[in-house]
Amino acid sequence: MLSAERLHKRYGAHTALHGLDLTVRPGEVYALLGPNGAGKTTTINCFLGFVRPDGGRALVDGRDPALDPQGARQALAYIPEQVNLYGWFSGRENLAYFAELGGHRYRKAELGGFLTEAGLEADAHDRPVSGYSKGMRQKVGIAIALAKDARALLLDEPTSGLDPRASHEFSELLRRLSARKVSILMATHDIFRALDVANRIGIMVGGRLIEEMDAGGLSAAGLEARYLNATLAAAPAEAAP
Amino acid sequence: MRPLWRQEARLFLRAPGVAPLLAVLFALSVLGAWNGAQRLEAERARIAEAVAADQAAFARKRDQLVALEAGRAQEGQFGSARKAHQAVMSAGRPLVPPPAELGVLSAAEARPTPDLLAVSLLTRHRDQQPTLDDPTNRLDGPFDLSFVATWLAPLFLLFLTYDVLARDREQGSAGLLASQGRTLAAIAAVRLAVRFVAVFAVVGAVAVAAAVVTEAGRASLPALLAWLAGLALCLGTWCALAGAVNARARNSASASLALLSIWIATCLLAPAVISAAVGAVAPPPDRLGGVLAMREIESGLNRRRAEVTAAYYAARPQNRPVRQGDEYEHYFVTEMFPRTLAFDAAFAPVAAGMDRARVRQAEALRWASPASPSLALKLLTEDLAGGAPERRVRYLADVDAWQARWRGHFEPKLASMRFLTVEDYDRMPRFEPRPEAAAARWGRIVALLGALALPLLLALAWAWRALRSAGPL
Structure with a gap:
């Protein structure tokens, strides 16, 4: 591969x-x-x-x-050392944005599913990413990779x-x-x-x-x-x- | 791949600072439109007042004459309705040019085309020009939509586009962005297009609303579309430049500095250089020369006043006075009026030379304007708002033609001191200015749109070349 x-x-x-x-x-x-x-x-x-x-x-x-x-x-999917996202968007919105860049459009629940699978707590899905820890941002990066289905x-x-x-x-x-x-x-x-x-x-x-x-x-x-x-x-x- | 419009629009509109910035641009646009509308309203009110006063004055004179002829009134020493030197000789009739389609775009106070001239048998309307400089040469001007579109909108677009890719490189998100399967060029293009639409929509919507409110009933749609096209070409150039700079910039600070340098070069430096070059190649009308020529002609005519009067009546024996007027009538009719005609004839070539100089200056500016999209947009805006020197020349030619007819109508009665009749009042020549020939007018507009398209094409070529190889590192 x-x-x-x-x-x-x-x-x-x-x-x-x-x-x-x-x-x-x-x-x-x-x-x-x-x-x-x-x-x-x-x-x-x-x-x-x-x-x-x-x-x-x-x-x-x-x-x-x-x-x-x-x-x-x-x-391919790629997760860099520092997953830098758009701070004014929530984790779910960042995921939707990057997924659409990769050619996928998901429903809200599906996006939540990827975030949960990546280990991000449900109450953080719709909070602005500017308040996330590095680990939480990394999990959004993982969710982006999962959503790409690469x-x-x-x-x-x-x-x-x-x-x-x-x-x-x-x-x-x-x-x-x-x-x-x-x-x-x-x-x-x-x-x-x-x-x-x-x-x-x-x-x-x-x-x-x-x-x-x-x-x-x-x-x-x-x-x-x-x-x-x-x-x-x-x-x-x-x-x- | 689906287009990214929806996501990019959300990302853009919710980014910190964007909504306030667009709100400020909207407020400035509204303020600019308000100033333009205020000027337009004041000008229209002034015209309406002058026209109404003029019509009322002539109606009063006609009524007085009817009463006089019917023996219902006595003629005083002054203000006679049947003595031409008192009734019409110095009565300035308000002459108004065809309205400009988009006067609301500009609030310039020194536009070359006055919107109202008071012209009589005597008046030398050219003396009333407040300035002989072409205001399109002036880069500042009042705060109107022309100012907002020309100078501020590109600056706002620069604020919104300087970091479309550079910030992602700076923050380390460019790699994640580029790894998703779309080129950075495609992402940058959509981001720039979203910002273009935002700025264009704000300024364009205000301009359309201002035109609809102030120009209701006029055929201004083609002009409005031409102006919107000019605005789009100008803003498009800035988007393309931002794309080219962002293709290479490592961080947003260097990108903003590069774009600001280009703004200074094209919006401030280039117009100043062009203005200086145009001033050398096609100098503005020589005001001092005009004044000196005027004085020389006047003093020559004053020295030869008896000769001028004699020459006038020798050429027009049918106009010889039929009665002996008082000393005022004698002076105004047999001395001043022939001298005025002689002056106008002698000064006409000087005035025509000034008008030609102004047109040459405008033509030179238009040729050089591709070097500065803002200058080209300024020229386009002023043209659509009625500020083109060619329009002024055309209007003054119409004024001259009307004045010749006006003089022709009253001159036999004035010079011969015959009394006016009611028929003289009823058959007064009307001022009917011809609209400028569409070919000439649209030729200028298309040339200016071309001047705006040229830098856009160059910027697009640069952006395409740079973005094609743009990477996240």
């Missing part, structure tokens, strides 16, 4: 992606771990068509976002700043989406959340996918050790001229 083939991206003298190969199959949750500047967000932006790769290609359901960005985005979901640091309960609810939601055969690519620093929800985990450093592993059977300590080894091993190479 999502695949990157020898994806290469440079920003001036800095190479953000070095021939990245990656595949996320239907129903799979793929967690992309890596330090800041590893290329995780650039990878997601290539799938979204927000940046154009200098080499290789990203494919979303067989469509190249560099050539057909709107077609690729139709098949076959793939891209998440950029989705649990950053969420409290443990909200993070747990978020993991539950991802599992439900995975069961519906939605392909999920999640860029994150959160090793525990990656282990909790992902089927496969990739560790990126300096624009390269250093290690890729199945999440099954891994412990948090084991994953942390492999993450640290991978990032420390790559660090001298990064520092070299």
Whole structure:
């Protein structure tokens, strides 16, 4: 569903992606771990068509976002790290707006259903978003993704700043989406959340996918050790001229 | 994909500050229309009063003459109804040009076309012009709908459009927006269109209401449609510019600065430069030269007064006095009147030159106006409100023609000092101004609409090019 083939991206003298190969199959949750500047967000932006790769290609359901960005985005839902919404609209109105942008028009009850499924309390549905916490806005972002009914979901640091309960609810939601055969690519620093929800985990450093592993059977300590080894091993190479 | 009009309209109208801003624009538009309507009403009242007074005065004179001829009244030393030098020589008849279709749009006090001239056998109506400068050159002017549409509406549109995409980039919602499957160009286009409709509806609705209330019964619909088209082209240009700037702007502050710079350049700087250039290429009428020419002609005629009188009666022997009037009658009839005719004949080329200069100036302004949509809209508005120099020239030609007929009607009686008859009163020439030729008038309007369309097309091309590649980052 999502695949990157020898994806290469440079920003001036800095190479953000070095021939990245990656595949996320239907129903799979793929967690992309890596330090800041590893290329995780650039990878997601290539799938979204927000940046154009200098080499290789990203494919979303067989469509190249560099050539057909709107077609690729139709098949995608995206939740950024900060879900910034229109503060003078309520959660339900924001959802209706973004859903209509995605080509869907829902009735009020249906919109409420998406918000509830995303974990937003019913009494908050019609309150202005300017009074929402970050977690509540994140839930509206999830509801927007649910309403889009997309076959793939891209998440950029989705649990950053969420409290443990909200993070747990978020993991539950991802599992439900995975069961519906939605392909999920999640860029994150959160090793525990990656282990909790992902089927496969990739560790990126300096624009390269250093290690890729199945999440099954891994412990948090084991994953942390492999993450640290991978990032420390790559660090001298990064520092070299 | 469904169009986003409904959602974008809700998002826009409920955004903080939008409703108060539109309310302020509405209030300013109403105030501008009110000022225009007040001027129009005052002008119409002045005209009606002058016309009524004139008609009553001539009716009184006719009645007096009838009574005099019937022996029912005695003739006094002054105010005789049968002596032409007392009854009609200096009686200024109020002459009114065909009404402008949309006078309510402008409250300009120094419009080149006066709406009322008092013209007699003697009056040199050209002397009554308060100014020889073309007011369309003046960028300020009174607070009327012309001012609101020309200068304020673009500024309000700028307030409402500077952040259609830039704020989403600034706040980080552009990514979420762009990921939904519509291009940012499509989203920006709908947002700009919603804002365009809001500003156009507010100013346009007030203008339509003002025209309906003040111009009831007049054939002003084509003019009103032309003005609305001009307003739409001007506002459309600003929307396209906002789209082009928002395609690239990283944040709303830089977008607002860029748009404000363009506003200053096109609304303030460009008109000032154009005005200076037009002043050099097509200078305004030389007022001092006109005054000097007038004095020279007058002093020459004063020196040759006996010669002028002799020449007049030599050319018109049938007008020689049939009786000896008193010293006043003798002076006014045999000296002043021939001198006035001689002056008008000598000054006519100077006056025509001034009118030509004014028309050349207006033509040059129209040619240069594509550089400033606001200036082009100002010229269009003033034209539809009756302020075009061409209209003034046409009106003055009609006045001159009427004055020649008026003189022709009374001159034989005046110059020969024969008494007026009731028939002279009954067959007085009427002033019937010709409306301006449609081709000439609409040629100017279409040219100004073209001057407004050109910057719109350029701005649209820029916006299309910029928005096509606009991304959320």
